[in-house]
Amino acid sequence: MRQIASLVRRPVRRVSLNGETSVSDFIGHWTVNDQRQTVFVRGILPRAMLEGHILQLDEVDAMQPEIGFILQQVLEPQGHLLLTDTGEDIAPHADFRLVATANTLGFGSDSGLYSSGTHVLNFSWLDRWDVVVHIDYLPAKEEISLLKARHASLGKQMLTCLVKAAGDLRKAHAEEQLTTTVTTRRLLALCARLARGNDFQRALHTTLLNKVPPEDRKVIAEAFDHHVGPLANSK
Template identity: 30%
Template sequence: MQEKTFSIAKTFDLEGIPEELTVRGLAERSPFVPALDPDYQFRKELLSDLLAWHMLGGTEGLYLTGPTGSGKSTLVTQVAARLNIPVQRVTAHSRLETPELVGHYALVNGSMSFVDGPLTTAMREGHWFLLDEIDLLDPATAAGLNGIVEGSPLVIPEKGGEMVVPAPGFCFIATGNTAGAGDQSGLYQGTMRQNLAFLDRFWMVEVGYPEEEQEQMILARVAPGIPEDIRTGMIAYAMEVRRLFMAGQLEVTLSTRTLVRWAKMSEFFRPLANQGKNPLQHALERALSFRAEPETRSSLAEIAQRIFG
């Protein structure tokens, strides 16, 4: 597809960026380009890392690591959405094997045909390949992707050794919670320590939760009907829950994604106040509390009582 240059300042709605700074993308959208979220707020330092990797050709893998719900995958998909870059996205698990990524034979129109998997499609078409939760992947399976991460051709034995050479634009991106080091905290069960040779093929970018000011801007956009002091309290609540989660005192955390869900639901349920119900509490239960253990629900309610009264 035809390439196009995009102004970084205009495309990502950033202030203080020279207009002449540009990044390459594609001129037209295709079905695999992620949906654009107009309310998404980019963080300059993270966007800078991703665009630097992209402008240097993406010849090495990109590994985004950070706590659950910090926006790792969303950063990738929202950059791709604005640059019209197609993305093949897969969520890893302990039983995921290479053939699921490469492809398999299936009955098509009455005959057996080889159907490309998401990795093969990304390589043939020059798409970004995004593998979420990569630290759940069996290390032996991950190590089998070493050559692919750095741009080597893919060989498909089922098709007589067909060699798929990566098309221009193909890149390998991974996200995970533990930076491939395995779970030392007990917060992310099922994660596994990855092979060092595999990890050595990636740029590593750490994605934490947004700063308080950034989350204020996010909530102001997605739920403008909520008073500013309430939004401030919601962010203070989120920060306290995250602190307790990281300390191992809670089994759930309040990510930016959950915070946005809570804010939107609170705004939607505001009419409940006329019925004597608390919209904030009603929304919080459905956004977060109902997936916690009974003791944790009590703790979450106590934190809300302390912050909101």
């Protein structure tokens, strides 16, 4: 999102709705200023609306339900925000945009990977979003390029083998043969260890195998052994 905002030269504000973000953080609260006056301080949402920012809401499937209901009035056509504390009715700036991210579709975690801390979202809230985009893993060539940009010292052959192994394991997860998967973040962690001179097996264990259920470890280890093979022994 930050890259898109940079391309269109628009300011973006990012907030994690991880359950700790309160209604007062989001909407605003009363406080006493330096002059000992009681004033209302606008929160994250009204400031973004008035200033015309792109507001990126991360982890919306973990947000407090009260925040979701507040957002509903903003998500309506010609939506606005009524601050009940002050009576102020805020109409959004023409450039204001809302973007939300989540690891689930709001119906719970089918895979079980994201069950902890996430909630089933209100259907009427989900229905107010006009556009939903699924972001999958990068195509293999682009993922190799990403790894190479961070860890060129490993060589293209090694990086290609790592991405192939990850691709096979992601497919196995999609087919419910694995309970977990290999993310790009985990590949980057593995590459970082290898770039520091760690033995391949040690790096694989500390960044991947030690994080997965016992029943998945053998399958993941075999996939990397199959694709990386002799290259692992040369690192």
